[in-house]
Amino acid sequence: MYDLDGVTVLRRFTIGAGETMLSNELNLLISSNVNGAYTFTVKVKPSLPGPVTPLNTPITSKLFIWVPTVEATDYTLWWGETTDILDRMVHTGFTNADPLAIEPSVSLVPPTITLEPLWIAGSPVNSIPAFEPEFDTTFKVKLLIGAVDYTAYMVLDPAPSGEGHNNFHFTIFVRKGTLTIEKRLKAGSTMEENQTFLFLVIGPTGTYQVALQGEASKTIVGLKLGTYTVKELTDWSFRYEVDNITVEPSGAALPDTVADGKKVQLTVPNHDLKVIFINRKTTDKWLSGDSYAVNLQGQADYTVDRREEEDGS
Structure with missing residues (x-):
């Protein structure tokens, strides 16, 4: 256990083989998402016989929680082009709101961060790596550590289109x-x-x-x-x-x-x-010299007149 400077060792604990029990306070500490001061106890039951000297010295340690940072970017393409939606979201590191926070040691393996696009509005997502939208489409960034959703704890730098908006973080614009x-x-x-x-x-x-x-x-x-x-x-x-x-x-x-x-x-x-x-x-005339039409208007009346003459009437 280190002091606030991250260098000075306050106590060293060697957990040997055997039954080990951590206090509920430590369990809470491990799952914490905010900076704070915590007290915890460790009890070890030796697996080998012999005298044991109990250690009950209280030690107060301060825990700093480093949260992931993400940058979102807008993108513009032409209808018919494709883009990888994941390129619009970049995990840029970790940050802490407390200026006294100790940076994690280089030997500390950071957790694996997974970013997923969450569709909000626009063209339906037909493919994430080869998205071909017809209309402007907006997304939110979803952040996972393992299988756990930590979106609420990330620090997001939204794209220009998402600044001042809570319902989306970036936009893929479509030109036509x-x-x-x-x-x-x-x-x-x-x-x-x-x-x-x-x-x-x-x-x-x-x-x-x-x-x-x-x-x-x-x-x-x-x-x-x-x-x-x-x-x-x-x-x-x-x-x-x-x-x-x-x-x-x-x-x-x-x-x-x-x-x-x-x-x-x-x-x-x-x-x-x-x-x-x-x-x-090609011509000023609507019809050529070979164009003709049969006009049947009045033909029925003319036939009737001739029949009347033949009948002598």
Whole structure:
């Protein structure tokens, strides 16, 4: 047993073979979670015969409890990326609130600390080492020593998102990509009033239909990283043929051939894409010279009139 300086030996106890009994006070001391002064007794019953000199000198010792410290960090990724949730929690050591606390000897083996993420809100956890969230997700830190939950006794340095909050400690933020479709008309072509162009977008997050009126643009937001096919439905705007398609940035365009469209790759460097469709007007007429229609309006009345004439009426 050492004095408060951690060096001076007050008493040495040698527990030999035989029956040993520790007082209830010592049992309480072993399970304590706070600093404090404790008195305990040790009784030893020798296993060998011979005279025994009792020792009843009272000794008061002060116990300092060192508690684990943990640092939590936020993280930001793009939808479609993964992260290890355990990387957001780091056991940084042990601390004691009392400035007079003696640091444990280097020969003292510290307890094994286990940290677990406790989900609070956001995307369900599909995997801890390869978590792929769709939405911002918050967690608490759970600390175990062995199988015992010591979360209430740890000293936590929360992430910036968790500062001032008791219900969560860190957040994994999710960013999402965008895809803009823009319609332009080739120089020299004219745009009819109220002319509409339709587009189809197919990708990891589903299928989208986009309608543009005239030279305009629309942006699809909340997209996951991956490959997207963007094409114009030219049957709808048959008088305007696709003359050229460009992608910004150009490095996002894939070499795949798509009729009246492009295949693009949404990535972390290229997370905001634009596909520009340039059309040229091929005719000013709605119908060609080969187009015709059979007009049956009034045919029934005309037949009835002829029958009446044949009957002489």
